[in-house]
Amino acid sequence: MDENTPQTAPRPGRLPKFGLTTWIFIGLLAGILLGIACNRWLPEESALFQAGVNGVFFVLGRGFVRLMQMLVVPLVFASIVCGTAALGSGTMLGRIGGTAIVLYLFTTLLAVCLALLLGQAINPGVGLDLGAITQFEVKPAAASTLADTFLNIIPANVVNAMSTGAMLQIIVAAMILGYVIGALGEEARTVRQFFTEFNAIMMRMVLFVFAFAPLGVFCLTAHTFANTGLAALGPLAKYASGTILGLGLQLALVYSLLLVLLARLNPQRFFRKMLPVLGFAFSTSSSNATIPLTMETLERKIGASPRITSFTIPLGATINMDGTAIMQGMAVIFTAQAFGVTLEFADYLTVILTATMASIGTAGVPGVGLITLTMVFASVNLPVEGIAMIMGIDRLIDMTRTAVNVTGDAVVTCCVAQRNGLLDRSVFDADDPAPAAHTTSPAPQ
Numbered sequence: 001m002d003e004n005t006p007q008t009a010p011r012p013g014r015l016p017k018f019g020l021t022t023w024i025f026i027g028l029l030a031g032i033l034l035g036i037a038c039n040r041w042l043p044e045e046s047a048l049f050q051a052g053v054n055g056v057f058f059v060l061g062r063g064f065v066r067l068m069q070m071l072v073v074p075l076v077f078a079s080i081v082c083g084t085a086a087l088g089s090g091t092m093l094g095r096i097g098g099t100a101i102v103l104y105l106f107t108t109l110l111a112v113c114l115a116l117l118l119g120q121a122i123n124p125g126v127g128l129d130l131g132a133i134t135q136f137e138v139k140p141a142a143a144s145t146l147a148d149t150f151l152n153i154i155p156a157n158v159v160n161a162m163s164t165g166a167m168l169q170i171i172v173a174a175m176i177l178g179y180v181i182g183a184l185g186e187e188a189r190t191v192r193q194f195f196t197e198f199n200a201i202m203m204r205m206v207l208f209v210f211a212f213a214p215l216g217v218f219c220l221t222a223h224t225f226a227n228t229g230l231a232a233l234g235p236l237a238k239y240a241s242g243t244i245l246g247l248g249l250q251l252a253l254v255y256s257l258l259l260v261l262l263a264r265l266n267p268q269r270f271f272r273k274m275l276p277v278l279g280f281a282f283s284t285s286s287s288n289a290t291i292p293l294t295m296e297t298l299e300r301k302i303g304a305s306p307r308i309t310s311f312t313i314p315l316g317a318t319i320n321m322d323g324t325a326i327m328q329g330m331a332v333i334f335t336a337q338a339f340g341v342t343l344e345f346a347d348y349l350t351v352i353l354t355a356t357m358a359s360i361g362t363a364g365v366p367g368v369g370l371i372t373l374t375m376v377f378a379s380v381n382l383p384v385e386g387i388a389m390i391m392g393i394d395r396l397i398d399m400t401r402t403a404v405n406v407t408g409d410a411v412v413t414c415c416v417a418q419r420n421g422l423l424d425r426s427v428f429d430a431d432d433p434a435p436a437a438h439t440t441s442p443a444p445q
C-alpha cells in the first residue's frame with residue numbers, strides 16, 4: 001500500500017522538486033513567520049488583518065481541516081471492515097489471533113494512559129489561549145454516568161451514528177460487519193470485494209486531500225500566530241517533546257517489561273536487532289511499508305516462526321498503533337488546555353476508549369493518525385482547530401510514532417510466539433542472522 005502513501009501525492013500546481021513533506025515544512029515555517037510579522041506590524045482592527053488573516057487564511061485553513069474531517073467516517077469504517085474480514089473464521093481467530101488481539105489492545109490502552117498521565121504532568125497547552133482566537137463554545141456535556149459511557153459504545157442506529165460521527169459506535173458496527181463478512185467467506189465475496197475497493201478509494205482520497213496540506217498548514221499557522229504572536233511557540237515545543245518522551249517511555253518501560261515477562265527475551269538485544277526496522281519505519285512513516293522488513297527481522301534475527309509473523313505482523317500493522325495513541329492522548333491534553341476545556345473522569349475514559357479504537361481504524365500509512373485524531377476530539381467535544389496547531393510539526397512525530405507502532409507489533413509477536421513454543425531462542429542468542437531460507441511461509445489456516 002505504500003505506493004499510495006501521502007508522500008507520493010501529486011503536488012498542487014507545478015511546484016518544483018521538493019517532496020510533500022518538505023512543502024508542508026515550508027508551509028509551517030512561512031506560516032509562523034508571516035503570522036508573527038502580522039502580529040507585530042499589522043493592527044488587529046485594520047481591514048487588511050481582518051480580510052487576510054481572519055478572512056482568507058481562516059477560510060482556507062478551516063476548509064482544509066473540514067476536508068480531513070470528511071474522510072474520517074468512511075475511511076475508518078472501510079479500514080475496519082476490511083481488517084476484521086481479513087481475519088476470516090476458524091483457527092485464525094483462535095489461539096494465536098485471540099492472544100495477539102488482546103495484547104495489541106492492552107498495549108494501546110497502556111499507551112494512551114501513559115500519554116494522558118504525562119500530559120497532565122507537563123501541561124503542554126497551558127499558556128496558550130486558543131479559545132480567544134477561535135469562536136468555540138464549550139458545550140457542557142450532558143452528565144454521563146459510567147454505565148452511559150459503556151452503553152454509548154453500542155449503536156442503536158448505525159446511520160445516525162455515521163451522521164453524527166459517533167466513532168465508537170461506528171467502529172463497533174464495522175467490526176461486527178467485518179467479522180460476519182469474514183465468517184461467511186465465499187458467500188459474501190462481492191460485498192468483501194466492494195469494501196476492499198472502497199478502502200482503496202479512500203486511501204486515494206487521503207492522497208488527494210494531503211496534496212493541499214502545505215497550503216492548509218501555511219494558512220492555519222499564519223492565522224494562529226498572527227493572533228497569538230510568539231506565545232504559541234513554547235506550548236508547541238512542549239507538546240512535541242512531551243509526545244516524543246511518551247514514545248520513548250513506551251519503548252523503554254512497556255515494551256521492555258513485556259519482553260522480559262512474557263517473551264523472556266533480553267530487551268537490549270531485541271532492540272539492537274530491531275534497529276534497522278525502527279530506522280526504516282522512521283524514514284517511511286509507514287507501518288505497512290515496513291511489514292516485509294519487520295517479518296524478515298523477526299524470523300531471521302529473533303527466531304519467531306513464520307507461522308506467527310505472517311499473521312500477527314500484517315494484523316498489527318493494521319490494528320495496533322501504540323505510538324499514534326500516545327500522540328492522540330497528548331494532543332487531547334494540549335488542545336483541552338489551550339481551549340480552556342476541563343475534562344472530567346468520564347471524558348478521560350472516553351478518550352482512552354476512543355483512542356484505542358482509533359488505533360484500530362488508523363491505516364499504517366503516513367499522516368492518517370492525524371485524521372483519526374478528529375474522531376478522538378469529537379468524542380469529548382474538543383474543537384478540531386486544535387489539530388491546526390500540531391499539524392505543522394506532525395511529520396517528525398509521525399516518523400517517531402511509526403517506529404513505536406512497528407516495535408509494538410514485533411514485541412507482541414514475540415510474546416505470542418513464546419507462549420506457543422514458536423520462538424527459536426538459538427536464533428535470538430546468535431550474533432549472525434539465520435540463513436535466508438528461514439523466511440516467511442503461508443499463515444496458519
Ligand code: ASP
Binds near residue numbers: 287362405
Ligand atoms: N504513520 C503511522 C503508521 O504508519 C500511522 C499514523 O499514526 O499516522 O503507523
